[in-house]
Amino acid sequence: MVPTDPGPHQHVERHNHPGIPITVDELIRTQVALVGNPNVGKSLFFNYLSGLYVDVSNYPGTTVEIARGRFQDIDIYDTPGVYGISSFTAEENVTRDMVLKADVILNIVDAVHLERDLFLTQQLIDMGKRVSVILNFMDEVEKQGLELDIRLLSHYLGVPIFTTTAITRKGFDRIPEAIHEARRGQQDREQHSRLHTMLAIAGSEAEALLILEGDEDIAQRHGVAPGSEREAMYVERRNRVNLIINAAVSEGQIRKRLSTLLGRLAVNPWTGVPMLFGALYLIYLFVGSLIAQDLVEYLETNLGNGLWEPWVRDLVARFVDPNSWLGTILIGEFGVLTMTVTYLLFLLLPLVIAFYLSLAIMEDSGYLPRLAALVDRSLNSIGLNGSAVIPLILGFGCVTMATITTRLLGSEREKRIANAILQFAIPCSAQLAVIAAMLAGAGFRAMLIFSATILTVFVAIGTILHRTLPGKTSPLLIDLPPMRIPRLDNVIRKTAFRAYFFMKEATPWFFAGALAVGIMQVTGLLNIWQSVLSPFTVSWLQLPKEAATAFVMGMVRRDFGAAGLYDLSLSPDQIVVALVTITLFVPCIASLMVMLKERGTKEAMIVWFGTWVGAFLVGGTLSQILL
Amino acid sequence: MRSTISLHLAKKGSFLRIEGIPEGKSRAQLLRLGLLEGEMVRCLERLPGGTIVLEKNRQEIAIGFSLASTIVVTVVKFPKEKE
DSSP: OOOOOSHHHHHHHTTOOTTSOOOHHHHHSEEEEEEESTTSOHHHHHHHHHTTOEEEEEOTTSOOEEEEEEETTEEEEEOOOOSSSSSSSHHHHHHHHHHHHOSEEEEEEEGGGHHHHHHHHHHHHHTTOEEEEEEEOHHHHHHTTEEEOHHHHHHHHTSOEEEOBTTTTBTGGGHHHHHHHOEEOOOOHHHHHHHHHHHHHHSSHHHHHHHHTTOHHHHHHTTOOOOSOHHHHHHHHHHHHHHHHHHHEEEOOOOOOHHHHHHHHHHSHHHHHHHHHHHHHHHIIIIIIIIIIIIHHHIIIIIIIIIIHHHHHHHHHTTSOTTSHHHHHHHSTTOTTTHHHHIIIIIIHHHHHHHHHHHHHHHHTTHHHHHHHHHHHHHHTTTOOGGGHHHHHHHTTOHHHHHHHGGGSSSHHHHHHHHHHHHHHOOOHHHHHHHHHHHHHHOHHHHHHHHHHHHHHHHHHHHHHHHHSOSOOOOOEEEEOOOOOOOHHHHHHHHHHHHHHHHHHHHHHHHHHHHHHHHHHHHTHHHHHHHHHHIIIIIISOOOTTHHHHHHHHHHOHHHHHHHHHTSOOOHHHHHHHHHHHHHSOOOHHHHHHHHHHHOHHHHHHHHHHHHHHHHHHHHHHHHHHO | OOOEEEGGGOOTTOEEEEEEOOSSHHHHHHHHTTOOTTOEEEEEEEOTTSOEEEEETTEEEEEOHHHHTTOEEEEEEOGGGOO
């Protein structure tokens, strides 16, 4: 196979993608997509090339993040990490469409794991795209005693290869060259001949290949039946990759490395479980203790109650009577300008940042997938597999965000179970902060009863759904990336990005919630609501009737609900009952919206009303026992 | 001695050859990760309950019990014979 001139194909390839509208700007500028397996350092290259001018958005119709940067006359796209191009997951769909659209593919490859990574490389080449390969982690190749014949590798693949070391950024200066020298590589001869029949229909080799490999989306776009040859084509490709590797890679003395050892210890039950508790304890120290208690208390009292609130109260009081209805709404007890601002800026923001920081470190260090392997079998008993540990942990940060990530789970059944658990039994970080503060005041016994009750509900929901829903749990199958020390700039970038998006999403709901409660307060609706609910709150839960306010606010934001209990004078046992009820109570409005979108109206409504029943049932039962 | 077993029964440290992978979505994923019939792997860890961690040329892959129990392997080398 002689690599053919890429020129004439580009025109054809531009017009066959109903998935993505193309703007005039994009026709002029070269479109480059960074593509690679997960954890190969794509973001580092993206950050290097794009500098500060990045616009990040959700890919149309999905919640998958797509970052676009500009570098000279090039638009550069960061894509989600995948092991191959097809449509198994939402991430794969996005990466697939980005690849189809791009003029040039910069394929980032982990030089230590060529067997795994070159499958994708060969597939990109088989798609007839212009490709340049960047072998990253060259420092580790040396440390692990591997020898790569890069000229031979480049010869077999038929595309230029550049080498880099992410940590020191060695070789990064040649990336622009890599973009310009990208070319079509050596396609698998067998596959290429098959392609020609489909080419006439699909219009581009890339899409023709995907149709032959049974990609249903692409086949549908062109109105043909998806091919049935995936298996054969994958095996051919795999064999070809193995041949290339046998020729180009030789293994010297393998040296055991600390990171390898650490990775092994993390999946060994004897050392992994203590490591998990160690990690959770560190997160607790950082998020739960340092941030949630010390920093938040300082910020809330000094900046919020001490500085901001008096200032804004004085300012508003010059124009509006503080005792009027408008005054109550703006600067009263649940004031939009007082309580809400303090809450958002001095409680929620530091917590959200701290939480995402911890998560980014766990992600980038390669610990999360190992954790998934470790807990896999335990999660099996509630109908989930190990990968569900990610949404579940994320839920302790923000249930809304976690609900979105449930789409990563393997089956509809697992999504349903994980979603129900999240909405019922997992308190988010903002709520957790208020809960922690109240429980700290109520003593150790209260803490114990609260945790035991919530844990029981967690297991009960999972078990019941697992037993009653039809179908089977999909098996765990994940690659464990090497343990690495996370790069600070990457971690900070990720955290800042997520925190920003979260605040952007949550802020309007906060104001809406405070406004709603404020209006209910001035119109007297709040009192009516309190009386309506009083049979439940006063007789059944044995709480003061003002606790009903918390349930109004709880519908807006979960932590608003918990915060509504904060000012009531309650006995330790009452605190437990109130907190259990509010924790199990309905998810916040933002979560509800996401749930409606992800799970459909019927299921979302069942879960939403279910939390009413569940919360009052469990809270009330506990109250009857304790009080 | 060579014996054919289900992967979830593999002993930690043993070297295995993959003999059979069932059809289905998981098969395509396994192919991409480089696990197909005839490949040699090492069982790095067997977690309680049968979640298996495999190593193939510096690459580590975790496979849940339900999938592991459908993969057939031959034990090429027991852990005690190691080197």
